[in-house]
Amino acid sequence: MLEVSGLEAAYGESRILFGIDLSVGPGEVVTLLGRNGMGKTTTVKSIFGLLRPRGGQVRVEGQDLTGAEPHRMALAGLGLVPEGRQVFPTLNVEENLRATARPGKWTLNRIYELFPRLEERRRNMGTQLSGGEQQMLAIGRALMTNPRLMVLDEATEGLAPLIRADIWACLARLKAEGEAILVIDKNVDALTRFADRHVVIEKGRVVWTGTTAEILATPDVKDRFLHV
Template sequence: MPELLQVEKLSAGYGEAVVLNDVSFAIGQGQTLALLGRNGTGKTTLINTLAGATRRHAGSISLGGIALHKLPSHERAGAGIGWVPQERNIFKSLTVHENLSAVARPGPWTAERVYQMFPRLAERKNNLGTQLSGGEQQMLAVGRALVVNPKLLLLDEPLEGLAPIIVAELLKAIHRITSEEGLAAIIVEQHPQAILRISHRAVVLDRGTVVHSGSAHELLAAPELLDRLLGVAR
């Protein structure tokens, strides 16, 4: 499978502070990568760097042959990045439908397709962002990233603080988006077991560097290694 995203020897951070050091990995079209690590290891910084929200000190980022690291953040959606940050960043003063319409770009993903995937949003399409539950806001954040019609979805802790029934619904949707629709995804998550089950590859960060890279299913099947890397298996 040809590689869609290639990250080579990437160093980045905030201002003069370097958080990521010499990070390299790649994923192919339609693949899901679980980005794991303990708190404060650089996972969100890596997602933010791909989206253009940090300062790159060295290295390169290529998406579908485009030198992503040379583009300002506001041009990266057009290059194929769909970003769901931890804060969700929906427009809370707009309705669900207005949120989707405001950022939509031409392509197969439309507001109607988002409603098909998340029927809860269809029922609340005229509700303001402030009138949605946390789970509904997260669904809307994912929907907003989809209607940009990206090649790569960046999901920063999409399951955090959500009820189990919503977690199951989101996991099913993410799996469908990648396995059936051909989008690639990078998912940051504190609790790795659920994400590893729907991922192809896994990268583990520690102190801003890659300490493990390989098959997600092999990592899931190696509880001692998972425990050593993350301290969560037992």
């Protein structure tokens, strides 16, 4: 589905990524892990064309889309739930969802069934939602593009425990339905309940990769690369 090889990126003269390799297969859930400032969001931006890579390749279902504009990545089947949610503040919930809609299995009714709270708040503006509701809306908006791969940058950052549980339940359901997912989050214990593989980056380089069974059997990975 998604293949990233040798990805390099920089902000001006400051290099951030030094040859990132990762892949997500059909129906697979892969995590991108690392401490703050290690290049996770830069990796996502480089994949989606929000930051033009300095080197490497981004391929979607075999097609080279390195540096392609964000709308081309969406048309190729990638849906993004960005860091900070970035819902449209001057649109209400339903307008936010309809703004990105493309034909497919994910319809307005299915989003409301997944997140009943959004239906209750469907006439509220984006700025009138709580942080948890905004994250539900950001996920729903990405699903309305009917992607083949969902990418979530900081899936539960700053959310209350009950809302986090709702988000994890949502992602587990998406996995059960065969959705491919690339997810960034700090809650490794929650991620290992449903993720297939994990990629850990440190200072813009991949320093460890393995299955859930392998990361659970290697506790020093969390101690060396993930704990603050």
